[in-house]
Amino acid sequence: MSTGGSGKGALQRWLSTGEMARLSGTTLRTVRFYEAEGLITSRTREDGTHRKFPERELHKLQLISDLREAGLSLQEIKDLIALKAGCPNAARAASEMTANLCERATGIARRIEALQRVHTELSSFLEMLRVCKGCTHPQFPAGCGECEVTAQPGAERANELFWKN
Amino acid sequence: MSTGGSGKGALQRWLSTGEMARLSGTTLRTVRFYEAEGLITSRTREDGTHRKFPERELHKLQLISDLREAGLSLQEIKDLIALKAGCPNAARAASEMTANLCERATGIARRIEALQRVHTELSSFLEMLRVCKGCTHPQFPAGCGECEVTAQPGAERANELFWKN
DNA sequence: TTGCTCCTCACGTCACGTGAGGTGGC
DNA sequence: TTGCTCCTCACGTCACGTGAGGTGGC
Numbered sequence: 001m002s003t004g005g006s007g008k009g010a011l012q013r014w015l016s017t018g019e020m021a022r023l024s025g026t027t028l029r030t031v032r033f034y035e036a037e038g039l040i041t042s043r044t045r046e047d048g049t050h051r052k053f054p055e056r057e058l059h060k061l062q063l064i065s066d067l068r069e070a071g072l073s074l075q076e077i078k079d080l081i082a083l084k085a086g087c088p089n090a091a092r093a094a095s096e097m098t099a100n101l102c103e104r105a106t107g108i109a110r111r112i113e114a115l116q117r118v119h120t121e122l123s124s125f126l127e128m129l130r131v132c133k134g135c136t137h138p139q140f141p142a143g144c145g146e147c148e149v150t151a152q153p154g155a156e157r158a159n160e161l162f163w164k165n
Numbered sequence: 166m167s168t169g170g171s172g173k174g175a176l177q178r179w180l181s182t183g184e185m186a187r188l189s190g191t192t193l194r195t196v197r198f199y200e201a202e203g204l205i206t207s208r209t210r211e212d213g214t215h216r217k218f219p220e221r222e223l224h225k226l227q228l229i230s231d232l233r234e235a236g237l238s239l240q241e242i243k244d245l246i247a248l249k250a251g252c253p254n255a256a257r258a259a260s261e262m263t264a265n266l267c268e269r270a271t272g273i274a275r276r277i278e279a280l281q282r283v284h285t286e287l288s289s290f291l292e293m294l295r296v297c298k299g300c301t302h303p304q305f306p307a308g309c310g311e312c313e314v315t316a317q318p319g320a321e322r323a324n325e326l327f328w329k330n
Numbered sequence: 331t332t333g334c335t336c337c338t339c340a341c342g343t344c345a346c347g348t349g350a351g352g353t354g355g356c
Numbered sequence: 357t358t359g360c361t362c363c364t365c366a367c368g369t370c371a372c373g374t375g376a377g378g379t380g381g382c
Contacts, residue, residue, distance in 0.1 A: 016361080016362075017361090017362070017363090018361065018362075027346085027347085028361095028362085029345095029346060029347065029348085030345085030346070032363090032364095033345075033346060037345095047353095047354080049353080049354090049362075049363060049364095050354095050361090050362060050363075051362090051363095056325050059321065059322045059325045059326075060322070060325050060326045062322060063283075063286070063322040063323060063325070063326050064326065066279060066282070066283045066286075067283065068345090069276065069279055069280070069283075070279075070280055070283050073344075073345090074344080074345070075344090080326075080327055081326060081327060083327070084306055084327065084328060084330065085306065085330070087306075089301075089305055090297055090298075090300035090301070090302065090305040090306070090309075091297075091298050091299065091300060091301070093297070093305070093306065094294045094295075094297035094298040094300065095294075095298055097294055097327065097328075098291060098294045098295075098298070101287055101290065101291055101294075102291065104287065105284060105287050105288065105291070108280055108283060108284050108287070109284060111234065111280060112277055112280050112281060112284070114231060114234055114235075115234070115235055115273055115276060115277045115280070116277060117231070118228075118231045118232065118234075118235050118273060119270060119273050119274060119277070121228070121231075122266055122269065122270050122273070123270065125266065126263060126266055126267065126270070129259045129260075129262055129263045129266075130259075130263075132255055132256075132258070132259035133255075133256050133259040133260055133263070134256065135255035135256060135259065136254075136255070136256075137255065140254055140255040140258070141249055141250065141252075141255070141258065144255075156224065157224045157225070157227060157228040158228060160221050160224045160225050160228070161224075161225045161228050161229065161245075161246060162245055162246060162248070162249065162262065163249060163262075165249065165250070181335080181336075182335090182336070182337090183335065183336075192372085192373085193335095193336085193337095194371095194372060194373065194374085195371085195372070197337090197338095198371075198372060202371095212379095212380080214336080214337060214338095214379080214380090215335090215336060215337075215380095216336090216337095233371090238370075238371090239370080239371070240370090
């Protein structure tokens with residue numbers, strides 16, 4: 001891991017492509033792809049072939065990765081990054097960014113609620129399966145649909161999909 | 166919306182492709198694609214061309230859609246659906262299903278935490294933007310990196326990506 | 331005749347995955 | 357010589373999106 005001086009005498013850490021991937025939980029391919037798409041930037045090393053990234057690019061990569069998981073497309077992320085430069089002054093940029101990010105935040109909140117519902121449903125279904133683990137009825141697997149155990153409340157959809165056949 | 170008798174005299178509702186899409190928050194294309202992939206099943210109507218789905222298939226579609234949002238691939242969902250049929254008895258099926266779903270539930274819980282972190286970070290950034298809306302400094306946009314307002318704790322990554330330039 | 335909903339190909343797209351084949355320092 | 361990490365094409369994949377062109381009842 002190489003270090004070098006930067007402004008104000010702070011230690012500037014340079015990260016390799018592999019370090020970027022590991023520290024962000026992504027892959028080599030993703031790091032290179034995002035660089036090619038202009039989402040993060042690198043300087044080529046002395047050898048002229050290996051990339052080196054300043055630590056700031058790692059933070060950007062981490063947030064981009066999180067936003068992708070939150071459902072934003074790369075184009076939407078690019079648009080957000082370009083938003084400030086397209087505004088004539090700070091007030092305008094701040095209010096446009098606010099409007100856009102408020103929508104995103106609402107979308108993410110909805111997504112969180114949806115995931116919590118799935119998690120709850122899977123938990124109910126797992127609760128039912130605890131009973132099924134001790135099941136010795138000979139009508140398995142065809143008769144499970146008629147079994148009273150599968151009436152576990154909150155697990156209806158999981159039962160339809162995974163258990164009733 | 167057509168109805169017809171089924172066993173036990175219960176009303177059997179049949180849903181069109183469009184109704185399936187609307188009620189599950191997916192698209193016509195997705196409904197047809199999942200049917201082609203064997204994830205849901207339909208009967209062809211009297212006219213021989215339009216699909217009709219029993220209500221049970223809607224519930225399956227809804228859960229499949231939720232699981233997709235939760236990060237599972239269609240292959241992983243197919244494997245879960247096929248799991249029971251590949252087991253010799255109920256106890257075995259229940260414990261294999263439990264092991265698999267516990268992993269999924271943990272993954273979903275991790276995903277929820279990740280989304281909550283992004284949401285918190287965006288909220289901190291939005292908090293900062295409230296100050297920026299009243300900004301009249303002439304150094305916009307290049308000087309924002311040196312502005313003390315951008316030191317808002319918890320919004321470091323969002324600042325790097327969207328604001329400091 | 332217009333409008334609505336459904337249909338079947340079939341090519342396009344997005345965000346990477348996955349080899350193939352090669353380099354460079356310990 | 358082996359092993360590790362990095363590299364550049366370039367084709368493949370997954371889960372649909374998106375027209376093109378057509379049907380059928382109000």
